[in-house]
Amino acid sequence: MTNELLGTTVGKLRNKLHRLMKQRYAAEAEVKLTVEEFILLNMIEAQTDQILQNIAIATGKNKSVVMRMIDSLEEKGLAKRTVNPEDRRENLLSITEKGIEVVAQYQAIEKRLSSDLLEGIPADEVATFFRVVDLITQRANRL
Template sequence: MHADVPPKTTAPRATGRPGDESPFALGLLLRRAHWHAATVMTEALRPLGIELRHFAVLIVLVDRGPTVQRDLATATGSDKAGIMRVVDDLERKGLAVRKAVPGDRRARAVDITPQGIELFDAAHVAAAPLAERLVAGLGPGEPEQLTDLLTRFAHPEGDEA
């Protein structure tokens, strides 16, 4: 079997190193930045007994209120089985509850509990010094500039998600 491979070009090849000029460079940088940020934020959440995947669901619940599991999966980039495991974890920890959805016997909405709100707020307090460490290598005004650029990149005009 033979794959359809485009003809050879002179475009730079991806290296993943600083200065990479390949068409993959931006994606590779964003992926590396994500790993770095996720590592730092995981450190903030660890003492609270949750992981980033749990916190991602709590963010959605605080922002949207009770949310059906399929919408949680979409909002967090998870699959059905993965979101069920996360919600199970949150329920076991007393941070979220499943509730019946009026008019739909099969659907369950997930809602954050008062204990979940307390943990959500505590996570922000725990993350503050680590977030400062995350951008410590940037110059004056650069953390705000980075945030602005990433916001515009992640949420193009008209994109509310």
Template sequence: MPINAMPGHLIRRLHQLSTATFSEQMKAAGIDMTSVQFAALQTIHEAPGIDQARLAHHIAYDRATIGGVVDRLERKGWVTRSINPEDKRARRVALTGRGRAVLQKAAPIISALQGNILSGLSDAECAQFIALAAKAVAVEGGFDPSR
């Protein structure tokens, strides 16, 4: 099987292109943010007070590593952490004013760059790709992107 017909290779290449596009656009906008940090900020915005374990689940990130992501967001002044009164071992995460401001600045840039990632596809093909990728992620990764 040729390498360019292997799903794993194509997914890796698409991830490289996506990450490079994201990084370039954020750097051009003067925003020091990774795609994982954006996913975390957006999720925290949508679910204020979410705990770190649920945050990790929502963005399909390793529970052991999410603490480092939240550490970096906290150092940037974009989030705060507090002890969950219902479970003293858990930490709740919330956006700060600075976090909301950077998310508001980044969101339209990120929305616009989504088209760049799949620029070789028509609108219908993009919709089909997204549906199929979401289905593959849900089945293979045990992750439901709608939750």
């Protein structure tokens, strides 16, 4: 067993990946989004008619931060809000056609980055890495 601390090691990797993703998105994407905006747009695409409160909980960000990101996505024509017919106090979020195209473009950028990072690493080691990440995630969800 290594002397490395899991949180520190994963945190360092997360920071490096975040920095690389920001660089790639800035260089390659037609529509400019922050990493967080892309993650939010991806969430909206995965489950249309999301409610702000659910997104705030899922992202761990407060509602005002999420609201600013949604405003930005709306201004760029990537997402839209509609009044929830079942509860007029709530807005439902959905992705636009342009948003779907942008998500596909950002996913392609991320796939190229993943390929660059995993190049030369044997497939069995990559598979082991993802299995271990999945196991750690499952345990973290139970804590």
